[in-house]
Amino acid sequence: MAKITLSDLRHSYLPNPSGPEDYALKEIDLDWEDGGAYALLGPSGCGKSTLLNIISGLLQPSEGRILFDGKDVTDLPPDQRNIAQVFQFPVIYDTMTVRDNLAFPLRNRGVAETRINERVSEIATMLEVEEMLDIRASHLTPDNKQKISMGRGLVRDDVNVVMFDEPLTVIDPHLKWKLRSKLKELHQRVRATMIYVTHDQTEALTFADQVVVMQDGEIVQIGTPVELFERPQHTFVGHFIGSPGMNILPAEQDQGIIRFHGEAVAIEGAVTGEGGKTELGVRPEFVTLAEAGIPARVRKVSDVGRHAVIETVVGDTPVRAVVDDADVEQGAEVHLAFRPDQTRLYRDGWISSEVSS
Amino acid sequence: MKTENQRAWFFVLPVLLLVAFNALVPIMTVVNYSVQETFGNNVFFWQGLDWFEQILRSDRFHAALGRQFLFTFLILIIEIPLGIIVALAMPRKGMWVPVCLVTMALPMLIPWNVVGSMWNIFTLPNIGLLGYFMNDVLGVNYDMTQQPISAWITIVVMDVWHWTSLVVLLSYAGLVSIPDAYYQAAKIDGASPWKVFRYIQLPKMKTVLTIAVLLRFMDSFNIYTEPFVLTGGGPGNSTTLLSIDLVKIALGQFDLGPAAAMSLIYFAITLLVSWLFYTLMTKDDAQ
Numbered sequence: 001m002a003k004i005t006l007s008d009l010r011h012s013y014l015p016n017p018s019g020p021e022d023y024a025l026k027e028i029d030l031d032w033e034d035g036g037a038y039a040l041l042g043p044s045g046c047g048k049s050t051l052l053n054i055i056s057g058l059l060q061p062s063e064g065r066i067l068f069d070g071k072d073v074t075d076l077p078p079d080q081r082n083i084a085q086v087f088q089f090p091v092i093y094d095t096m097t098v099r100d101n102l103a104f105p106l107r108n109r110g111v112a113e114t115r116i117n118e119r120v121s122e123i124a125t126m127l128e129v130e131e132m133l134d135i136r137a138s139h140l141t142p143d144n145k146q147k148i149s150m151g152r153g154l155v156r157d158d159v160n161v162v163m164f165d166e167p168l169t170v171i172d173p174h175l176k177w178k179l180r181s182k183l184k185e186l187h188q189r190v191r192a193t194m195i196y197v198t199h200d201q202t203e204a205l206t207f208a209d210q211v212v213v214m215q216d217g218e219i220v221q222i223g224t225p226v227e228l229f230e231r232p233q234h235t236f237v238g239h240f241i242g243s244p245g246m247n248i249l250p251a252e253q254d255q256g257i258i259r260f261h262g263e264a265v266a267i268e269g270a271v272t273g274e275g276g277k278t279e280l281g282v283r284p285e286f287v288t289l290a291e292a293g294i295p296a297r298v299r300k301v302s303d304v305g306r307h308a309v310i311e312t313v314v315g316d317t318p319v320r321a322v323v324d325d326a327d328v329e330q331g332a333e334v335h336l337a338f339r340p341d342q343t344r345l346y347r348d349g350w351i352s353s354e355v356s357s
Numbered sequence: 358m359k360t361e362n363q364r365a366w367f368f369v370l371p372v373l374l375l376v377a378f379n380a381l382v383p384i385m386t387v388v389n390y391s392v393q394e395t396f397g398n399n400v401f402f403w404q405g406l407d408w409f410e411q412i413l414r415s416d417r418f419h420a421a422l423g424r425q426f427l428f429t430f431l432i433l434i435i436e437i438p439l440g441i442i443v444a445l446a447m448p449r450k451g452m453w454v455p456v457c458l459v460t461m462a463l464p465m466l467i468p469w470n471v472v473g474s475m476w477n478i479f480t481l482p483n484i485g486l487l488g489y490f491m492n493d494v495l496g497v498n499y500d501m502t503q504q505p506i507s508a509w510i511t512i513v514v515m516d517v518w519h520w521t522s523l524v525v526l527l528s529y530a531g532l533v534s535i536p537d538a539y540y541q542a543a544k545i546d547g548a549s550p551w552k553v554f555r556y557i558q559l560p561k562m563k564t565v566l567t568i569a570v571l572l573r574f575m576d577s578f579n580i581y582t583e584p585f586v587l588t589g590g591g592p593g594n595s596t597t598l599l600s601i602d603l604v605k606i607a608l609g610q611f612d613l614g615p616a617a618a619m620s621l622i623y624f625a626i627t628l629l630v631s632w633l634f635y636t637l638m639t640k641d642d643a644q
Contacts, residue, residue, distance in 0.1 A: 079545060085545050087542060095556060108549070
């Protein structure tokens with residue numbers, strides 16, 4: 001187990017990258033603490049898998065170093081890094097039994113057979129696959145195959161980090177939840193550093209203590225699920241996390257007063273910086289229908305169970321509100337109020353207001 | 358809900374009729390000849406199983422059958438491993454892929470009798486490129502028109518040249534269908550190249566290899582044109598394989614009865630060995 005440090009990491013799939021747009025990963029500086037449960041969240045093509053493959057050693061970064069507990073492993077091949085990786089589609093050795101699958105990484109390292117048996121039965125108990133040990137791995141269901149490929153990683157007791165590359169893609173929805181809680185439980189038992197790559201916010205937020213959000217090869221925010229939800233550092237995090245995502249509204253900064261469609265809007269605290277493109281960010285959960293405020297027209301009301309999502313337009317800017325009960329009709333003229341302590345200002349995408357103490 | 362009725366048979370009927378006309382009827386004519394003797398004019402005499410007995414007891418048939426098995430065995434143990442090795446060595450992506458694929462496909466596009474003629478001219482002593490090179494440059498006594506050994510080497514090499522590509526292309530198709538994640542997982546698990554081959558590549562190629570072995574077995578067991586054009590079955594009878602012998606009996610000597618019996622035995626052996634191969638190679642999956 002180890003702390004993983006990525007320093008000045010950059011990667012390009014092109015032989016001679018010229019501009020920042022040629023890089024799949026731009027400037028990554030990041031520490032993964034020993035024993036942490038991390039999620040790497042971002043849309044498809046944002047560089048999450050590239051980052052993962054660089055940590056596991058399947059890919060050599062164009063620039064920068066990777067350190068495991070301060071030791072430079074950048075030039076080590078994957079099998080010498082003591083990492084485990086679970087792929088999107090379960091990788092198992094079809095012709096072997098489940099037992100041989102689990103023993104495979106240990107046998108390749110010349111571990112004594114008695115020790116192998118010990119570890120295999122330990123892992124099988126942990127994964128609850130004891131009764132499957134002697135059947136051919138090709139006969140397993142996808143979720144059990146995925147468990148076995150996970151087990152092949154965990155079987156080594158010196159494993160530095162276990163990485164999951166969208167491991168639930170091929171799993172049936174009703175088993176996803178089960179396997180996810182199994183993962184969480186495993187993390188608590190083995191205390192290995194785990195990195196979970198996904199584009200699904202529910203998976204990321206339920207698995208991880210710390211979520212790393214990526215976009216276009218850059219890390220936009222690292223934080224706990226609550227931090228990401230409450231105070232997104234970037235408008236991208238705002239609308240990517242949450243369902244529906246944060247309302248990002250064009251705003252003008254007018255001598256310290258923030259205006260949206262001409263209406264003054266109170267925000268959380270002092271504004272920092274100036275110039276650039278200013279936008280207001282407020283989650284639909286903190287938008288309410290009020291007696292007075294910003295005039296809007298209701299475009300659509302959808303009841304999604306415990307609450308309702310009201311889609312309104314202010315001028316031609318859509319604003320969503322999540323309310324407990326929606327007693328408005330489509331087409332109604334209403335007024336909107338934003339909760340000030342949950343309303344932030346963004347400048348060129350990045351947060352530009354401070355929490356007033 | 359009851360959906361069972363016999364109506365489905367009507368949909369199968371056209372296929373049954375077609376199969377009857379292009380397979381059953383011709384085979385039954387052969388069966389007809391195999392149990393009778395004719396001296397022409399459509400006069401037939403019942404012979405029972407005499408022709409079968411005669412063929413099965415004949416040394417000539419035994420010799421041809423032995424040569425046939427030897428030939429098929431040789432080309433299978435050369436072509437299957439060679440095909441796998443070539444497929445493993447071929448690039449998986451990049452501009453060389455189409456070049457390799459087309460080069461591999463070329464020998465298979467050449468008509469069989471042309472292959473025979475090509476190799477005949479190529480290997481003739483003193484005038485063929487290979488014949489000249491072997492005899493006059495290397496000083497090796499090589500003459501496929503005179504020496505059985507040279508003739509055998511030539512027909513085996515010719516078949517390897519003609520058909521290894523089929524094994525290569527099938528194996529290659531199996532290889533490229535393996536997702537990258539398998540290789541990545543093997544790297545992380547610390548698997549050696551041999552283990553990658555043994556536990557990832559070979560199992561994933563198994564289905565196509567079964568097809569390759571079956572096709573190569575059937576084709577080589579029934580081979581006629583290429584060795585006939587190359588050596589005509591000679592020198593002596595040394596390269597007279599089963600179908601060359603069969604044609605000699607049927608068309609050369611016009612012994613229709615024995616030829617028909619031999620055809621049926623030949624067919625039964627091909628079917629039996631194919632079934633054996635198939636059963637053995639797919640045994641693991643059924644468990």
